[in-house]
Amino acid sequence: MTHETLDAAEAPLPAEAIDAIERAATSAHRAAHPHEALFSARAANIKQSAVRDVFDISLRPGLVSLAGGSPYLQSLPLERxxxxxxxxxAKDGLTALQYGGGQGTEELRAQICEVMAAEGILDALPQNVVITAGSQSAQDVATKVFCNPGDVVLVEDPTYVGALNTFEAYQVEVATVEMDDDGLVPELLEARIAALQTAGKNIKLLYTIPNFNNPSGITLGAERRQQIVDICRKANIIVLEDNPYGLLRYQGQPLEPLRAANPADVIYLGSFSKIFAPGLRIGWALVPDHLQRRYYLASESVTLCPPAFNQMLVSAYLRDYDWKGQIETYRGIYAERCAAMLAALEKHMPAGTAWTSPEGGFFVWVTLPEGVDTYPLLKQAIDAGVVFIPGAAFTPSDEPSNKLRLAFSAVPPEAIDEGVRRLAGVLRENLAAL
Amino acid sequence: MTHETLDAAEAPLPAEAIDAIERAATSAHRAAHPHEALFSARAANIKQSAVRDVFDISLRPGLVSLAGGSPYLQSLPLERxxxxxxxxxAKDGLTALQYGGGQGTEELRAQICEVMAAEGILDALPQNVVITAGSQSAQDVATKVFCNPGDVVLVEDPTYVGALNTFEAYQVEVATVEMDDDGLVPELLEARIAALQTAGKNIKLLYTIPNFNNPSGITLGAERRQQIVDICRKANIIVLEDNPYGLLRYQGQPLEPLRAANPADVIYLGSFSKIFAPGLRIGWALVPDHLQRRYYLASESVTLCPPAFNQMLVSAYLRDYDWKGQIETYRGIYAERCAAMLAALEKHMPAGTAWTSPEGGFFVWVTLPEGVDTYPLLKQAIDAGVVFIPGAAFTPSDEPSNKLRLAFSAVPPEAIDEGVRRLAGVLRENLAAL
Incomplete structure (x- = not known):
């Protein structure tokens, strides 16, 4: 569920890309056209993500990109x-190339239930699965179905930049809840809910990435999971559980999704982007029975139906391939890269910096000393031949952030070391100047 | 851009399907859950389309479906x-299965400009093309970018049911403008705009299907096209031109799209669903330069990026195949079926009924005597072994409609004759009872 582009054909010159970042950071200037008056109120809230621009830069030759959380697909059996x-x-083209059902094929929805069973969700029914154009779209539909402008969505701080973009497009007020090393802090969640309710706010959703959170890599502790759901149930808030990385755990014990024991309280978002391949854009939502109809109709009103061929290819993959073995392969690759990144950080990073140690997923979250703003550091880092995503991208606040996200998923171990070395040089220089 | 499902695996029993239609026609009843209080105001506006249900019924063996506007794909070179x-x-899987750019690939956007050139749009630039998950999604994004709740979108009466669903999901007020045999009547459009403006309404878009309108089959006359754009420009209303069938003209002279001479005034929606295959879900918007950025960002916020593999397959098709020859083939098939339908109507239909004679596309629009409601006739028609779509589906009004849509695209000529014969029997019985 990251939103990385690696479209080489579209890579602008680095200078142009840097300009693009700056344009995104300030408001766009454009000659007025009478149509300007026609934009919806929400259109003003739909912003260029700084992350997006960085991905184009990432293609600069010789540059090490620790920005993009693209999966590493080289291990897929492409010939097969x-x-x-x-x-x-050839055999089923008239179905594969034709319109299909708005909810997705029965076959794939049944198979998705098996995938979720591998995570610990044992009671999912195909009729409550809605297949979407990637998990981003599933999240868009959830927001559409529940959020009026001004409603509140609670999120972890930090959280996925694409989710923030979606919420902002619906003019939702995004309220953050702090995490510690075990993820969302239940007491802080409770306090936040109470404060917002006292202020008369309508809180609709808690959006959470409980496993290997993007961008922080933090995992919500086992003992907190039920607590979080209980708090939300009591406050009549739906939990929107986004779990694209859950099966990519390479350390520690698997934890049950929040959805597992709470079928009526959680909308669970899943994706094939990380456990198979993102280019097919097939994600899904498992929706509580009493919400299924509204959710499904809203999804259909956006795209009519998910692409039939893509669903059939995923179905064939789950039916005929060792998809669990492929996940093992992915786990091995990402475990190695994560270890390489942690070792490189240990080796190169200056004093005063700290970072997370993820048990799965794609990301490490680095904290610099208070008062450092990682956004202006990005330009220096690009000049030094490395790209990261500044922390400010992952929070709704406009405040400077002393955090940054490093992704190791798409980068070979030796390049990770070199990238971190370059980054550390830039940081050392800036920390010395403090 | 119709939204037909032919997913055999999901076909319910006819009785269940008929129940589904009735459920859709009345409001849904459901045991209250506290989450009911959480739905957004827009969620209440997202309804089950009667059309959707009918498609499941269409799979009943022996039944002739004149409901679904699915393209006839049998002539595609499936082996190739x-x-x-x-x-x-095999060769490019690492790109095809990976995330791509949010706007779509440069290659396909350039090719789309060639496709539009075949329609008469000669100045389109790839940078102003945004590729979407089907044209339905392009329409969703346009509504998202321009329409606040309560804003007005003007539409032809009748118009595409999927467009109505999208507009209603954004709580837009849909205002109809009447058509005659030459499509939208400029004077009536002007009067409608004036009346709405006097009432203090914000009119944002005119949504029009100028070629072989779905459902009516009517085409906007050549001499009216510039008039319509001029009227909208003067009133600062953006024209949303939906043209999925434009290249499927089998009679009469091709007409320039509204966009051709009006690059700043029209958002043009195109689709590969009718000229190639709908199952890949690849559509696009050609957006005026000054609106491109907002449109593109909104599209990206919904789905991140269109599927890379699907775009590459369409690109290969446009590059290596005789795609214009395939359109000729499609034209021949649909011309024959249209002729079969018109002949069957001539042969079987009772006095007092009238219908349109399309020069392209998939649909004929039948008008029964005043006072007849085609909605309750649908059940009788299903019992007689034929399905159609009642006219009420294609207008925002809740009034009964004496119209119905017949689709000939997916049905062989002899079955068309039999279907119309069955329908005529039902109509004759009901007209006699008047």
Whole structure:
């Protein structure tokens, strides 16, 4: 559920890309056209994400990108997938290339229930699964169905930049809840809810990435999981559990999703982007029975139906391939890269910096001393040949952030070391100047 | 851009499907859950389309479905497409299965400009094309960017049911403008705008399907096209031109899209669903330069990026296949089916009924005598072995409609004749009872 672009054909020159970042940071200037008066109130809230721009820069030759959380697809059996794709079109092309049902195919929805069973959700029914154009779209639909302008969505601080973009597009007020090393702090969540309710706010959703949070890599502790759901249930807040990385745990014990024991309280978002491949844009929502109809209709009103061919390819993959073995392979790759990053941080980073140690997923979250703003450091880092995402991207606040996100998923171990070395040089220089 | 499902795996029993239609026609009843209080105001506006239910029924064996506007894909070169798909994944799988740019690939956007050139739009630039998850999604984004709740969108009466669903999901006020045999009547459009402006309404968009309108089959006359744009420009209303069928003209002279001579005034929506295949869900918007950025960002916030593989397959198809020849083939098929339908109507329909004669596209629009409501006739028609879509689906009004839509695109000529014969029997019975 990260939103990385690696479209080489579109890579602008670095100077242009840097300009683009600056444009995004300030408001856009444009000659007035009478149509300007026609934009919806929400359109003003839809901003260019700084993250997006950085991905184009990431293509600069010689540059190490620790920005993009793209999965590493080299281990996929491409030749075999090619044959499967051909088979689907040759034998079943009239279905694969035709309109399909708005909720997704029955076959894939049943298989998705098996994927979720591997996570610990054992009671999911295909009829409560809605297949969407990537998990981002599932999140968009959830916001559409529940949030009026001015309603509140609670999020972890930090949280996924794409989720923030979606919420802001619906003019939702995003309220953050602090995390510690075990994720969301229940007492702080409770206090935040109480304060918002006292202020007369309508809180609709708690959006959480409990496993290997993007961007922090932090995992919500086992003992807190039920507590969080109970707090939300009591306050009549729906939990929107976003779990694209859950199966990519390479350390520690698997934890049950919040949805597992709480079928009526949680909308669970899943994705094939990290456990198979993002380019097919197939995600899903598992929706409580009493919310399924509204959710499904809203999804259908946006895209009519998810692409039939893509669903059939995922179905064939889950049916005929060792998809769990592929996840093992992914786990091995990411475990190695995570270890390389942690070792590089240990080796290169200056005193006064700290970072998280994820048990899975794609990201490490680095904290610099108070008072440092990582946003202006990005330009220096690019000049030094490394890219990261400044922490400010992952919070609704406009305040400067002394955090930054490093992604190791798409980068070989030796390049990770070199990238961190370059970054550390930039940081050392700036920390010395403090 | 119709929203037909032919997912055989999901076909309910006819009795259940008929129940579903009735459920859709009345409001849904459900045991109250505290979450009911959480729905957004817009969620209440997102309704089950009667059309959707009918498609499931259409699968009943022996039944002739004149309901679904699915394209007829049997003439596609499936074996060759299978090989192309395999080639893309085998040789370029790391791109095809990875995240891509939010606007779509540069290659496909350039090719889309060539497709639009075949329609008469000669000045389109790839940078102003935004590729979307089907044209439905492009329309959703346009509404998102321009419409606040309570804003007005003008539409032809009748218009595409999927567009109505989208507008209603944004709590837009949909105002209809009457058509005659030459489409939208400029004088009536002007009067409607004046009346709405006098009432203090904010009119944002005119949504129009100028070629072979869905559902009516009516085409906007050549001499009216510039008039319509001029009227909208004067009133600062953006024209949202939806043209999925434009290249499927099998009679009469091609007409320039409204966009052709009016690059700053029209957002043009195109689709590969009718000229290639709908199952890939690839559509696009050609957006005026001054609106591109906002439109693109809103699109990205919904789905991150369109599926890379699907875009690459469409690109290969446009690059390596005789796509114009395939359109010729489609034209031939639909011309024959349209002729079969018109002949069947001539042969079977009772006195007092009238219908349109489309020059392209998929649909014929039938008008029964005043006072007849086609909605309750649907059940009788299903019992007689034929399905159509009642006219009420294609207008925002809750009034009964004496119209119905017949689609000939997916049905062989002999079945068209039999379907119309069955329908005529039902109508004759009901007209006699008047």
């Amino acid at each position: 997938l090619a044959a499967t794709a051909a088979d689907i079109i | 497409l299978a090989a192309t798909a395999a080639d893309i994944i």
